Amino acid sequence: MPKYHQDDCHRQMSQIDTVRNVAMLGSMGHGKSCIMDNLGAMTGYLAEAKIGDQLFSLYRADEKEKKSNYKTNPCHMMIETKSSEIKGEPGKQELGEQKEKSKFMFCMLDTPGHIDYSPEVAAALRMADSTLCTVSVTDGVGVMMEYMVLDSLKERCKPTLFVNKLDISIMVLQQDPEDLYRDLAKVVESMNVALVDAEKMGMKGFGLDPTLGNVVFGSAYYGWAFSLRQFAAMYAKKMPGMTEEKMMKRLWGDQFYNPAKKTWTTVEVDGSVRGFCKFILDPIMQLHKLIMAEDPKWEDLATKLGVSLKADDKKLKGKQLVKRVMNLWMPAADAVAEMIATHCPSPNTCQKYKIEHIYKGEMDSDIAKSMVACDPAGPLMMHLVKMNPTGSAGRFYAVGRVFSGTAATDKYHVRAPDFDPEDPETTAFSQEGRCQNVMLNLGKDMVPISNCPAGNIVSLGGIDQFMMKSATVTSDKKAYNFKSLSFNVSCVYRIAIRPADNKQLPKLVEGLKRLQKADIIVQCVSEPTGDHIVSGCGEEHLKLVLKDLKEDHAGVDFTRGVPTVSYKETVTSECAKPALSKSPNKHNRLYVIACPLGDEVSDAIESYQINMQQDVKKRARILIDEYGWEKTDCLKIWGFGPNDIDVGGANVLVDQTKGIQYLNEIKESVNSGLQWAARQGPLAEENMRGVRFNLMDVKLHADSIHRGMGQLQPTARRVFFGAVLTSDARFMEPIFKCVVNCPEDVLPGVQQAIMAKRGETQHSDTNNGKSSVVAFLPIAETLGDEPFSKVLQTKTSGKALATYQFDHWQLIQTDPLEKGSKAEQIMLDIRDRKGLKVEHPDISEYIDRL
Incomplete structure (x- = not known):
C-alpha cells in the first residue's frame, strides 16, 4: 500500500521547493527501471522482495515481457528523505551539513533506452529540471548516453549519476578493488567529457563529482547503493581529527592510505592503498565473498556494519542473502533519494534559466516573468508534449508541465506549434477547449486532483480533441508558444x-x-x-x-x-539563368534561381538555431557571423519550408528583387508555393533539403484580382521545381551512426561487413579484449533481404552486436536524370511506389518561355 494518500501528495505539490522533476536516462539494460523499483518500494508501491523483478514503472504487457520500456510515463512519489546543503558558488561547490528528513514530491520520468524511442526522451527532458543518468560499470558510457546528455543540456536539465551493476564486477567478473575503481572512475570521467559543453552554454556546476555527492554507486537489482558521504560519516567518527568533509575528499581520486603508518599521500607508495579501495570496496567485497562462500564469519562482519537480520532473513542463501544484507546495510532508495533531494534543482530554481531557451516570446514580458518566477497565481502557461491512452477508445490524456499559473477544469486556449500571435493567418491553429479533469500519475494509478500549480507535471483530460501531438495551453491570448521539441532521429523508415x-x-x-x-x-x-x-x-x-x-x-x-527509407531532394550547383514560370492566366511571371544552401545552415535550421520566429536582426547576425551571408539577403528572407515540425524546413526563400510593385501582396502566395514544393520535390515527391531559392524578378498584373493565391501559388511551385531541375538535382540518403560491439578476434569480420554495405569506419577502440567500432552506414543497407545485421552476423559468427543512431543526410553522387544510374533507379522505384508516372520529370512542364 502507498504510504501517502493522494490528498497529501496534492498538498505537497504546492510546496514548490520540495518538488523534483527528474528524467531517468540510460541505455537499454543499464538499470533505470530497477532504480524505479527501489524508489517504488520506499514509497509502498511494491514489496522490497520484488525489487528488480517487478519493474512496476513498466505499464504495457510488451514492456514487461522485454523488461524494457517504450514510452515515457510520469510517476509521482512522495518521499521522506535527508538532504544536504550545498555551499559555495557554482563550479566551486562543497557538500555542507546533512539536514533532518523531510518530505519531497518526486516526479520520476522513466524513459526508453532504445534509440528508436528517443523522441520520448525529448518529451521527458522538456518536462524535467534534472536527470538521473544510469550507467552500467561493465558497459561504460555508450553513444546513446552521450546523445541523451547533450539533449539534456539543451533543455537545461542538471545531471546526477548512478553507476550501476557493481554486483557483476564483484560476483561475476571478480575484479580486484583497484581495477574496479578504475572502471568506476572511467565512467565518471566519460560522463564529464559528455558534459563538457555545459559551461559553454552558460551552465556552471553541472559537472559530476563523487566528493560532492552527485554520484552514487551500487547495484539497483540487488537494492544497494552508496554515496561517499555514507562511508565518510562512518570513518570520520573512528579517525581522530578527521571531519566528514575531509574524509569524503580522501575517498576519491589519487588519495592513498598507509595502514601501518596511518598516513595519507597523493601518490602511491609501498604499503599504501587507494582510499576508495581500502575503506569502501574492501568491506563490500569481503562481505560478498563470505556470504557466497557460506562462511559464518559474514554474520560478525554484518553486525559490525550495523546490519540486523531477522530469523527468516538468515535462512536465505547465496545471492538472495547478499541482496538482503546489502539492502539493509545501504538501501539504494536512500542513497538515490538523498542525491535527488540535494542536487536536483526545484522548479523555481530551474525555471530561472530554462524558460529563455524554451519560450518563443520576449523575456521582459509579464508572461515570461511569471514563468521565470514559477508563479502559481500567474497566467496559465503549460506545454503539453505527449499523449497517453485513457482506456476509452480513441481518447487520450495530454501530458505536460505547468510553467506558470494553475491548471484546473476550465476553458483555455489550446495552440498548435504553428500558431503565432502576430500572424493572423495562423489563428486557425488556436482553439478554445475545456479541460475536463486534471489527473496525477501516482505510482501506476491515475488519480483526479482539483488543480495543478506551476512547476508540476500533470495529465489533462478532454484537451486531446483540440490537439494533435503537442500544444501550448494558456489562459492569456497574448502569450507566445513554447518552442517545439527537437529530435535527434527522423522518420526515415x-x-x-x-x-x-x-x-x-x-x-x-x-x-x-x-x-x-x-x-x-x-x-x-x-x-x-x-x-x-x-x-x-x-x-x-x-x-x-x-x-x-x-x-x-x-x-x-x-x-x-516492404519497409523502405525516405530520401531528400537537393541541388549541387546554381542554375546558369533564372527559371521562369507564368501564372495560369499568363499575366504574372516569377524568375527564380536555385543554389545549394550548405549543410551547416541546413543543420542549424533543423536544430532550430535558425528559424522564422527569431528576431530578424538576431537571425541576420548569426547568418552573417557564422555562415558568411550578405546582410541584405539576411534581412529579406521570406520563409523556410516545409514547416512540418518533424521534417525541418531546411530550404530558404530569399527576395533579391528590386523596386517591384505589389511585391508584399504576393508574399503569402509564394511562401505557400514554397511549402508545397519543398514538401514534395520534382524528382519523386520527397522532401527537399538544403536548397536556397533566390527570387530574382517578378512581373505582376496591376489588378489584384489577377494576382491572387490561385494564380501565384501553383506558379511558385512550378518555378521552384524548374529551378531545382536546372541546378543538378540530386538525392540525399539518411545515414546511421552505427556502433558495433564485439570481441577483439572478430574485428576483421566487422570491418568486412561495414565495407560490404557501403559503410565508412570512423574509429575503433579495444579494451580488455572487447572492441567497439563506430561507423557511418546508409540506412537503406539495414533493410532488404541481405541487411547489414545479417551480413554482420555471418562475418562474425554471431559474436557482434550493432546499435544505430540517425546521424546525417549524405549526398548520392550519381545523377537521377542519367539513364542507368543508381540514383535513377531509386527515383523510378519511389515514383512507382507512389503511383506517379515511372519516368523522368519533364522540365518543360515547369519552365516557360517568354
Whole structure:
C-alpha cells in the first residue's frame, strides 16, 4: 500500500521547493527501471522482495515481457528523505551539513533506452529540471548516453549519476578493488567529457563529482547503493581529527592510505592503498565473498556494519542473502533519494534559466516573468508534449508541465506549434477547449486532483480533441508558444499498409489518426495508390506502432509492404539563368534561381538555431557571423519550408528583387508555393533539403484580382521545381551512426561487413579484449533481404552486436536524370511506389518561355 494518500501528495505539490522533476536516462539494460523499483518500494508501491523483478514503472504487457520500456510515463512519489546543503558558488561547490528528513514530491520520468524511442526522451527532458543518468560499470558510457546528455543540456536539465551493476564486477567478473575503481572512475570521467559543453552554454556546476555527492554507486537489482558521504560519516567518527568533509575528499581520486603508518599521500607508495579501495570496496567485497562462500564469519562482519537480520532473513542463501544484507546495510532508495533531494534543482530554481531557451516570446514580458518566477497565481502557461491512452477508445490524456499559473477544469486556449500571435493567418491553429479533469500519475494509478500549480507535471483530460501531438495551453491570448521539441532521429523508415478487407478502410483510417496522436513522431500519409504510408524512426519503432495500430487503435487486420527509407531532394550547383514560370492566366511571371544552401545552415535550421520566429536582426547576425551571408539577403528572407515540425524546413526563400510593385501582396502566395514544393520535390515527391531559392524578378498584373493565391501559388511551385531541375538535382540518403560491439578476434569480420554495405569506419577502440567500432552506414543497407545485421552476423559468427543512431543526410553522387544510374533507379522505384508516372520529370512542364 502507498504510504501517502493522494490528498497529501496534492498538498505537497504546492510546496514548490520540495518538488523534483527528474528524467531517468540510460541505455537499454543499464538499470533505470530497477532504480524505479527501489524508489517504488520506499514509497509502498511494491514489496522490497520484488525489487528488480517487478519493474512496476513498466505499464504495457510488451514492456514487461522485454523488461524494457517504450514510452515515457510520469510517476509521482512522495518521499521522506535527508538532504544536504550545498555551499559555495557554482563550479566551486562543497557538500555542507546533512539536514533532518523531510518530505519531497518526486516526479520520476522513466524513459526508453532504445534509440528508436528517443523522441520520448525529448518529451521527458522538456518536462524535467534534472536527470538521473544510469550507467552500467561493465558497459561504460555508450553513444546513446552521450546523445541523451547533450539533449539534456539543451533543455537545461542538471545531471546526477548512478553507476550501476557493481554486483557483476564483484560476483561475476571478480575484479580486484583497484581495477574496479578504475572502471568506476572511467565512467565518471566519460560522463564529464559528455558534459563538457555545459559551461559553454552558460551552465556552471553541472559537472559530476563523487566528493560532492552527485554520484552514487551500487547495484539497483540487488537494492544497494552508496554515496561517499555514507562511508565518510562512518570513518570520520573512528579517525581522530578527521571531519566528514575531509574524509569524503580522501575517498576519491589519487588519495592513498598507509595502514601501518596511518598516513595519507597523493601518490602511491609501498604499503599504501587507494582510499576508495581500502575503506569502501574492501568491506563490500569481503562481505560478498563470505556470504557466497557460506562462511559464518559474514554474520560478525554484518553486525559490525550495523546490519540486523531477522530469523527468516538468515535462512536465505547465496545471492538472495547478499541482496538482503546489502539492502539493509545501504538501501539504494536512500542513497538515490538523498542525491535527488540535494542536487536536483526545484522548479523555481530551474525555471530561472530554462524558460529563455524554451519560450518563443520576449523575456521582459509579464508572461515570461511569471514563468521565470514559477508563479502559481500567474497566467496559465503549460506545454503539453505527449499523449497517453485513457482506456476509452480513441481518447487520450495530454501530458505536460505547468510553467506558470494553475491548471484546473476550465476553458483555455489550446495552440498548435504553428500558431503565432502576430500572424493572423495562423489563428486557425488556436482553439478554445475545456479541460475536463486534471489527473496525477501516482505510482501506476491515475488519480483526479482539483488543480495543478506551476512547476508540476500533470495529465489533462478532454484537451486531446483540440490537439494533435503537442500544444501550448494558456489562459492569456497574448502569450507566445513554447518552442517545439527537437529530435535527434527522423522518420526515415516507411512501410505501406492496406486493409485486408476493404470494408474495414474507415476503421483503418480512424486508427491511423489515433496512432498519430499516441506516438510523438510517427507520420501517416495516404498515397494516390490507395496505400497508407506509416513512417517511423527505425525497424523497432515501426514494429511497435504497427502492433499498436492493429491491437489498440484500428482493431483491424492489414497487409504490409516492404519497409523502405525516405530520401531528400537537393541541388549541387546554381542554375546558369533564372527559371521562369507564368501564372495560369499568363499575366504574372516569377524568375527564380536555385543554389545549394550548405549543410551547416541546413543543420542549424533543423536544430532550430535558425528559424522564422527569431528576431530578424538576431537571425541576420548569426547568418552573417557564422555562415558568411550578405546582410541584405539576411534581412529579406521570406520563409523556410516545409514547416512540418518533424521534417525541418531546411530550404530558404530569399527576395533579391528590386523596386517591384505589389511585391508584399504576393508574399503569402509564394511562401505557400514554397511549402508545397519543398514538401514534395520534382524528382519523386520527397522532401527537399538544403536548397536556397533566390527570387530574382517578378512581373505582376496591376489588378489584384489577377494576382491572387490561385494564380501565384501553383506558379511558385512550378518555378521552384524548374529551378531545382536546372541546378543538378540530386538525392540525399539518411545515414546511421552505427556502433558495433564485439570481441577483439572478430574485428576483421566487422570491418568486412561495414565495407560490404557501403559503410565508412570512423574509429575503433579495444579494451580488455572487447572492441567497439563506430561507423557511418546508409540506412537503406539495414533493410532488404541481405541487411547489414545479417551480413554482420555471418562475418562474425554471431559474436557482434550493432546499435544505430540517425546521424546525417549524405549526398548520392550519381545523377537521377542519367539513364542507368543508381540514383535513377531509386527515383523510378519511389515514383512507382507512389503511383506517379515511372519516368523522368519533364522540365518543360515547369519552365516557360517568354
